[in-house]
Amino acid sequence: MTDLLELDGVSRRFGGLLAVDNVSFRLKGEGITALVGPNGAGKTTCFNLIAGALPPTQGSIRFGGEIISGFPAEDICRLGIGRTFQVVRPMRDMTVLENVMIGAFSWTRKVSEARDAAREALDMVGLGPKAEAGISRLTLPDRKMLETAKALSTRPRLLLLDEVMAGLRPPEAAAVVAVLRRLAERGLSILLVEHVMRIVMEAAEHVIVLHHGAKIAEGTPRYIVSHPEVVAGYLGEAFRA
Amino acid sequence: MLTLWGNVLASGILMGLVYGIIALGLTIIFGVIRIVNFAHGAMVVFGLYVGYCAGAWWGIPTIVAAVGAGALLFVFGYGLETLVVKRFVTRPHHIQFILFIGISLVLSGAQLIAFGPDPRPSVSHLSFETIAVGPIRLDLARLQAATVAAVMILALAGFLKYSTFGRFIRAAADNRLGGLMVGLPIPKIYATTFGIGAACAGGAGALISPLFDAQPFLAVDFTLLAFVTVIVGGLGSFVGALVGGLTIGLTEAFAALLFAPSLKSALSYGLLMIVLIVRPRGFFGAKET
């Protein structure tokens, strides 16, 4: 059986800086995977390569067996990869519902269908009651969930979440984890980029560790916390913090 | 035949230098403040009238009038930026466009009120005199305008490169936020830059007063000419403005020779379209919008 996502020797260079260095990994069709590492480890770049915001300098990315590396972001979205942005980017002129509808317009042109799909996505992340509100009324956790709902409304098979829990207080983060679990149970594959280790250990079934752009370890959370290189390079410090 | 071509080449280069200084004024304002001065042509015409008045009323030579026009427009530009333009720096492009159309209308209207709609022909004797350099004949008015324009260009380049305030201006052009953070006097830099840009337009206007009959309606033509020049060269680039000016000067000169004088602006726009298709940001265009 082919894997849902497959990175094979992917690198990305910015001038003299090798931001992502020969990274390879595979994702199965479901469950929550986390991509972790200290700041500047290349997580977000790696994420942008998959989402098509940047083309890789080397290597190939396959989605459902098909090569997608070098495709523009909108095509990758239409193939079934939804993404969020680390810095939330709502369209300020639109209501919460309208924001989410944009994603649905990637597969329908009917406004009523898009509206229904957007409501469904908002309900899934618990923002249903605030559908008609303006963006300026949303709290930070709400905004993070709005980003997730927007990505969900594109009906993805793979959901890429960039630091959706950064800046949230522990109870808020726990609520987000619960939402992600629910989504994963519905058969969605989720790739999380996070640097708050504790949350990752709680949420993810599979963890990939990047350091200086390269993959240094991969496995279950339990395995990762005991991995000597990971502990030495990063984990210990993060856990202490 | 060769002499003819030489003459056209020379006059193209001479006009090109003047176009270059006009475009330089537009480009330096854009490079630093990130706004497009749609009133640039009206400022050129302002200078044109200064040159006209100086010659017709007081018999002042064109060169002195150009310095005076430059100084006058600098003060005008500095004041305009401080009082009005400053408030519009962060506004959307279309609002800035309306603002400058308004300023342009006020300037043109004031010129109309003062001088009426009829063209005011220059009284400078320079327009009819030529000197021979080898087989090529140069007309003195053009030669003088180009020489002064070249001196202005060099002076401006020297100021930007070597003076402290010039460095401030370049730093602000590179990074506004960074400039604010390291404590550059941004308001003063912006006002000065706008003043310099206006001075370029006014000085150039006075310089060409022996060549063009002063008329308020020329403002649109000069604004468009400045646009074409900077787009060909690349908006925001110092070298680009000069290269653009020379390119347009030569294009116009050869268009007048090879086709018809009336087609010269068509050819400039044609060139502009080609540049936009091949190199949309011009020869030396900046990356960011």
Place this chain on the structure above:
Amino acid sequence: MQKKRDALPDRGAVLGCLAAFAVLAMLGGVLNPYLISLLTIVFLFTFIGQSWSIMLGLGGQLSIGHALFVGIGAYSVAVLNIRYGLSPWFGLVVGMALAATIGATLAWLSFRFEVRGIYFALLTIAAAEFSRVVFSGWEFVGGMQGLFFPAQSGPNSFWMLRGDARFYYFVSLAAVLLGVSATALIRLSFLGYVWRAMRDDEDASRALGVRTFLHKILVVSFSGAWAAIGGGLLALVQGSVFPDSIMGMGISVDILVGPIVGGLGTAFGPLIGTLITLPLDHLASAIGNKFGIPGLNNVGYGLALIAAVWLLPDGIWPAIVNSAKSITRLSWFGNLQMEQVKK
């Protein structure tokens, strides 16, 4: 930009709109010839302004050379009618097709290299000026001497779109009504949502699957075709076409002043704005002529424009709406103010 959330036009707005148009239609029966012809021009510039407003207000693309499309439409109607005797309706269709193609080509050339913002705006003005110069030297379309429609004789004809001043008053009014409805319908359609998203944040829209390259070309092309209709009607009303007066920079400026002063992206902004600015321009000219001071009108109009963008940053219509709300619903007004501060 504007932060209205007029998602669904409520019944009151629709009724108010229809009432306003009914009043304007009745005025068409009673006004004197001068006002009829002035309002006809106001309506046509409103209609063209609506096309410009769609492009910037929804699509996020600034055009300062919209006279290009107006001129294409005007010349299509004039050439086909005057040279070949074809109905202006053919001219309008041909003009739309040409303008749509030219708009799409221009947009494609520009956006293919990620040329955005002010660079694209300058490109539009360059294209307009290029066409103006080409048309000035093109004998077939009349060159600098322009083209003249034969003088109107006989009854008004809807088929030939020829008639007296009052006939054009109603044609132009109908065009504005069409424009208001089309703007509202587009806002409510999938295109409206997608275009607004693209305008607010292009990269974020692409991540949501919006084909922004395609949509930017589409919105420019669409707006161009719309403006071409206005240009064709303008040519008929004026009875002649000249390169300078139909494709010149002055037309491009006149087109966008109304919508900006009135309130960008709103349904009524272009109408309100043009209703104020165009007669103001005429009034300034009249005063200037009366005192025998040419140029006074330019100064007056110029100062009015500066004052408008200075004092009413979002335009007249939003200001009216806001003050109406401050009277009826104080709490609502409070909210609006909050948003304004955050912006």
